[in-house]
Amino acid sequence: MTEHEDIKETPHLSILVSDPQKQRGDQGKTSFYVTYQISTKTNDKSYYEAFHKQESRSEESSDGAGLEIIVVHRRYSDFLLLQSILSQDHPTCVIPPLPDKKVFQYIAGDRFSQSFTQKRCHSLQNFLRRISEHPVLSKSHILMTFLTSGDWDAYRRSLSGTLNGSKEEVSDTFMNAFKSVHNQTEEFVEIKEKSDKLDHNVSKIDKVFHRVVKRQDSISDDYLKFSANLQDLQELVSNSTAEDENLRSKVKLFNDGVSQLSYGLKDLSKFLEYEYIVDLKDLEHYIDMVNQTVKMKDQKQIDYEELSNYLTRSINEKNNLISGYGGGNFFTSKLEELAGINQEAARREKILKLETKITSLTGEVENAKEVADAFEREVLKEVAIFEEIKTKELKTSLTSLADNQIEFYKKMVDVWTKVEEGL
Template sequence: MLGDDEDVFDSVTWESPSATAYDIDDPITPSGPGFRQSTVGADDDPLQPKWEGYLLTSVKDPVKELAETKDAYVSYLVQAKTNLPIFSTPNPSARRRFQDFVFLRDHLVRDFSACVVPALPDKHRLEYLTGDRFSPEFMERRRLDLHRFLQRLARHPTLQRSTLVRAFFESTEWHVQMHQHVAHPPGQEPTPGIIDNISDTLLNAFARVRKPDERFLIMRENVDKFEESLVVSERLYTRVRGRTSDLTADYHDLAVAVQGLGFLESGITDPLNHFSNTLLEFSALLRHATQTTTDPFLLHLHSLLTYSHSNRAVLKLRDQKQLDFEELSDYLSGVTADRDRLAAVISGHAGSTGLGIGAYLKDRVDAMRGTDDDRSRVEKMRKLDIKIKELQDAVTTAHETSDAFSDETLREQAVFQYAKEAEMKEMLGNLADGQIEFYKAAMEEWERIIPTIQRIRVDV
């Protein structure tokens, strides 16, 4: 059971400069990035993220529960190793189903709107329609995607210490924990204010920030280039995979043809059979390299692309915060000008306010309706004063929110950069290791058959 303070998120601090991919099964010495409690010069830059410790996660052992029933589902063993003080044990573990991961992700997005929360694998797959979602291949792909999702949460200095993540690994009554979290979310729900009341009329999806921050323009440009590179790489390796599959089939067909030739050439049947076996082995090596190297690489590329989309969403949300501030400021200016115009009319100096065509037409309409007397103007000006006071408070709040969100976004970009570098290193390292393993095995096969081929003598 978790403590009584489960529904209160701890204060967020940062402690180290980078994050690295770790394997929970490997012996780890706490000496690398992500384990450091402090860094040289970290106090000089408050926008740099800091970690309080490490959290190493894994997803293992997918098991089909309630088999042969309509409520069948797959559960996964989630494990962690940590030195974070928020956890009650250094080795928490639990079994969770996919819907639990969905709940975790959805509420982290809601509770930490400024954080880059990684996306989960798409649930609407063809396997759900064909009834093959319990196949070992699909469950393994899903396990790997969920494993990568938890790794990304664990690398994040804020998300790794949320009480919801802690409960996800430790709680023995997860369903109770979920209900408590929904009933008593961390932090108070924002009360509807003037921003909410006017946002529908002022803000729209097509509005643009009028004074963009150069730092975030550079970030968005870098994100665009990174995603474009991922898309090009995914397209290239998809084509490579298709060509490799064709080669695999061609080498298999060639091996069958060489074996048939051996039956015709009785004098060299044995060497040709050896050569045919080598071709079959090479075809199997190509197939194995595709399944163990190229396919995981493509899956990781696609997963990293979705992770980048989550990062882009945070940048877009930051722009929206700035847009809220700009639009509210403009609205406040308009209301203030309207109040000043009314004050000038009441004081008998209407000409000094520079009436526009809109204000002139509005005055004519008020005159036709009989609401242009001083009493109605005074009442209207009183209401405008109240609205101006509300707008001033809203503009101040929006400005503070925009500045705070911008600072948080800068930290998030640093966190994402560290995570991206770690994943790229892991992904390209696995690709290189797989290629080295393939070529080593292929060289051994061909070097073994070369002497046999060289001994072939054919009488003409």
Template sequence: MSTAGDHHPDDGFTSITWDQPPTSQHDPIGVYANNERPPLPESVPSSVDRAENRPMAMEGASREGEHTMPNWGGKWMAIQVREPTKEHEGSKEMFVSYAVRTITNLSGFPTTPVTVRRRFQDFVFLRDHLTRLFPACVVPPIPDKHRLEYIKGDRFSLEFIKQRRLDLQYFMDRLARHPTLQRSQLVNDFLQSTQWSVAMHKHLSTPSPDGRPSLLDNISDSLVNAFTKVRKPDERFIEMRESIDKYEEAMNGIDRLIAKERSRTEDLAQDYVDLAASYQGLGYLESGITEPLNRFAEKMLDFSTLLKELDSKTVEPFLSHCHSLVQYSQAHKSVIKLRDQKQLDFEELSAYLSAVVAERDRLAALNTGHSGAPVGISTFLRDKVDQLRGTDDIHTRRERIRKLDIKIKELQDAVTGAHETSTEFSEEIIKEHNIFELSKQAEMKEMMGAYADGQIEMHQRAIDDWDRIIPLLQKIKVDV
């Protein structure tokens, strides 16, 4: 199904593969004021930086242990949202802008990397207009401007901006993975244009592919609303919806378990603080082993700190990614629901055509002296009224037949168009489901890997700390 937007000649995708250029890292990045925008620390290179340093990876070279990103016919894109900066700080016009850095081998990008700055409203514009221009695509969601689940403080607080940057990173990563959206002119302008306000006005004037009125708009509401469900559901999309529901249920289950583990870890961290205080008190009573006991208490405090860092650096991003994936799957279900509406349009038009043809045949039968097929109560009552008014003559019926013939021709064309639209939309949804599954797998691998790495790092640091304190404890002499 063709969608609006400019496309490049290499937009054909005959196969789907996964190559090894790295995806974006989601490490929190600080907020800078007064237009100070320092680079990322060298210890945390971005996916774009690592891609630049490994050009062979961009051609599909496999590196074991690296995160995967999609390669569509040899074309790829990596985007990073970073360096949030407060603009016009102290004034009523204050807002936060983000650096959007892109590296890709798409032909629409003559030079890379390219960096532009965009504010949150620009991301909202991008998402809304991609949804309008590509109705058959699963356009990834972004959090609502006024969403408050994760806010600690106002919308200019470090915690709020940190979470928003992470959500915008998820959004751009998914656009970069999508073979259609990544090549759209709107995304191209968003990632490159130095005159973004001009580009926005140009896209505002672009007509929507569904903007033209259809014959359904002229059908009475009583007929359009006669069917609330698809009469002939497609098993492929039923299974598709069921699989997404099961995935959401599983992700919500993981979310509950990790949240419970997080709560217990917070309690454990506090218990270690309390236990450290007890050992410090004991150290003052035991003059011969005061130093070892105090050092032991310090390690307990260090372990408590490690548990708190695990929560902020590993568990919290994991839960945030879980929520984002559930929202992404809900966006997919919305597109499947739109496909059902396309099929419902076809079924409604077909039923309307059948009713008009039956009425035309009935009038033709009356003109030839036959009684015609049985009619409903509404048609029977209308015929009786026409007889009472004296308008039920052969000339009136011929005029009605002529008008019905015109309506039948219009409906036949509309039914054919609705069927083609429904079929093409269904084919696009199957492709979109494949893209969604691949993107979901990549994100799940990245999310689980980051969670495992965080746990391993925390426990390794804890082991090292306890190993250093053991020799000191072993030197304690106990008289038996």
């Protein structure tokens, strides 16, 4: 039975990652790390049972509707451990990616800045949301432990030495880096084409919005400078006549509108930089994980095809020996004849060895075929799950983008309507 079979209804998990906080490590002043608060609500009672079994935990909180919120705190390395265990326990699943650890902010010594931690916080929430929406991963015991355990450090220590590496898998992939599947199905050809196109489009949109953010920030700064100049102009009107007061009032009103426009653009850029662009980058990484899983499927098929070719060559060699056309080249045969080796006995011995090899290879080929076919079926299911999650993500992300744009323009209409009326 495969991982995707006999799956009951997926429990609803609402997960919020928030409040990144800088913490001091055990090594003193030079050791720091960031923790993230994870708040979970679910209709799965087993989560609350696991949470309440613990003697020491934070105070209970509620969402206002009587549903308890489970709150824990985790650091980035804890998320890495969760991803590693899920990869080991569910080798055929597409495990959502985490934000890269080796980024420029680390080199620049800026990994504790608000900008960095907020972006990572949003990305970590994307990671957990994707797991919670996966019909297999959402039911994993390690996820429940991750979201409910009050003594996660003790759990980490209990896992020491139990995680297996993937060196063999990496070695196999490297050895077959220059090989390709000979008989690729049309379904997977289409999957790869759609994946490449999606990756290209998302990457292109990502670059466009990076330029949009820079442009909006530049315009916002220009408006702030303009506002400062208007402030200076306002102070120049020093007479206390009614006409001067009226002019000062109008300059101030216009200046307030310019300031609101600048702050509105800044807020819009902040949303794009901290959320929308992060969503795009995370989606690029998610697509890459799907492509890696498809490559693993190809590797299984390549193994099967290589074994099949080896079996075919062995069968042909045995048939040639039986028909009298095989058994090595002319010079080898002559040398064996001069050495007094019985050619007929040698030929029969080779046939016997080949028959043994063919019997062994036949079983290996059948097993490789079963593995390749089973893996292919699982990958197809994973691609379907990815498509569902991706569609939901894009809809949510684009809706949020539209809402923020609409909110900005509505606010500006209100602000400048008042300015116009006042002038």
